[in-house]
Amino acid sequence: MNVRLFKPSVGKEELQNIEKAFERSWIGLGPTVNEFEKEWANLVGAKMAVGLNSATAALHLALAIFNFPEGKKVLVPSLTFSSTASAVLYNRLIPVFVDSDPVTLGMDMEDMKRKYDEDVVAVMPVHYAGHPVPMDELMTWAKEKDLRVIEDCAHTSGALYKGKSLGTWGDVGCYSFEEKKIMTTGDGGMMVTNQPELFKDVKAMRWVGIDKDNWKTAQDYVDANRDALHWFYELNVLGYKYNMNDLAASIGMAQLKKLPKMNARRSGIIRTYLDGIKDIKGIQPLLPYEPEKYVYQMFGIRAEKRDELMIYLKSKGIATGCHYTPLSVQPLFKPYGGNCPFIEKEVNTFITLPLHADLTDEEVDYVIGKIKEFYN
Ligand SMILES: Cc1ncc(COP(=O)(O)O)c(C=O)c1O
Known part of the structure; x- marks a missing residue:
């Protein structure tokens, strides 16, 4: 057995869409990006969506549109991928790391409130692993401040x-279509808003400053x-080369159609894991x-003898991971952090287990069986 941790679920539908882009011979920023943006806005119920080459780019631009003065502060969770906090540094702002809620692992609301001061201008909640941050509560507080x-x-x-x-609770929502994500375009991202005036420069900012649609021209x-x-x-704003292209959007259009089925499969696998591990x-x-x-x-677990279990699963051909080393202890971010004691310790019990839409029942049972074997 060789059980992968993540895997994109792509096939002939994606290839057929790519073929259409080839036939049109338009594979850069073009009509399929426009179409994908419309579909995405519909899916999430946003007034505007803009396609990018990554969520990292989306997070960078999401902060950039507000033009915050250099040195202002942004609240970000410590338990996240580098991009959330790197976007803060790209904008010459200061990340203030927030500890995790012990149950949901989203931002701990009390710690967030404690770390607020008058220099804080924004907050970037991460729906860690897909579990929602209580956005109603967070929005009420953010509006107050x-x-x-x-x-x-x-x-x-x-x-x-x-x-x-x-993604539509806050001012801006950022999504990733990187290959390990819920759905993929190879690499890609999307940013959405229900306040279109916020996005008045975003299309130029993602396209080297040019506010013009080449396809339309x-x-x-x-x-x-x-x-x-x-x-x-005319160049009016500083732009980046952050656009999504039509090849990526072609893959995205096929993935969108499969999304409900892929999500149902992920849910089914998680249910099997939960049932299978409950007595261990x-x-x-x-x-x-x-x-x-x-x-x-x-999908992850908190495990006693975490490292031994990881090594055991590795020896049985099962890939695992740990998401993530909290940013507050990463050398790059240490000058800003080191003050999220709960997650910095708790993360040493985390193991991420294989989860993707193509994982078979046999593979899931095998993983559960090997975990049982280890603890017996
Ligand atoms: C929480 C989080 N934010 C942002 C990103 C960046 O996404 P992308 O790879 O599309 O830039 C990732 C990617 O792993 C992530 O996990």
Whole structure:
């Protein structure tokens, strides 16, 4: 057995869509990106969605649009991937690390409130592994303090919290389509908002400063552009090369159709894991998983003798991981942190187990069986 930890679920539907882009011979920023953005906005119930080459780019731009003065502070969880806090540094702002809630592993609301001061301008909740941060509570507090809210939804896609999509509670929501995520475009990301005025410069910012749709220009070349200035554009904002391209969007359009089925499969696997491990002494599920309600990118456990179990599973061909070393102890971020005592200790019990839509029942049973064997 060789059980993978994550795996993109891609096949002939994605290939057929790529073929269409080839036939059109338009594989950069183009009509499929536009189409994918519309579909994504519909899926999550946002007024506007912009496709990017990663969630890292989305997080960078999500902060950049507010033009915060250099040196202001942003509250971010310590338990997250580097991108959440790197986006803060890209914008010459200061990350303030927040400890995790012991149960949900999202931002601990009390610690967040304790770490707030007058220099804080924004907060970036991460729906860790797909488990929702209580956005109703967070938004009430953020409004009181007049803070902007950027949701990092890299671990969830299209899930509802109290009837509203994650990613649409805050001012901006950022999603990831990197290959290990709930759905993929190879690499890719999306940012959404229900306040379109916030995104007035975002299309230029993701396209080296050019606020013009090349595809549309090409279509309009004969019909609409009767003067000689079809080539003209003006640079008004500092832009990055962050656009999604039509090849990625072609994969995304096929993945979108499969998303409900892939999510149902993930939920089924998590239910099997929960049932299978419930009587094993020495381990507990990482989170209060509700797989029938939310969409999870990762399944993990808190385990006694964590390292020995990891080595044992490795010897049986089962890939595992640990998500993540808290950023507050990473050398890059240490100058800003070192003050999230709960998660910095607790993470040493975490193991991420295999979870992806193509995982077979046989593989899931094998993983559960090997964990049982280890503790017996
Ligand atoms: C919580 C979180 N935020 C952001 C990202 C960045 O996503 P991307 O790889 O699309 O830039 C990741 C990727 O792993 C992530 O886990």
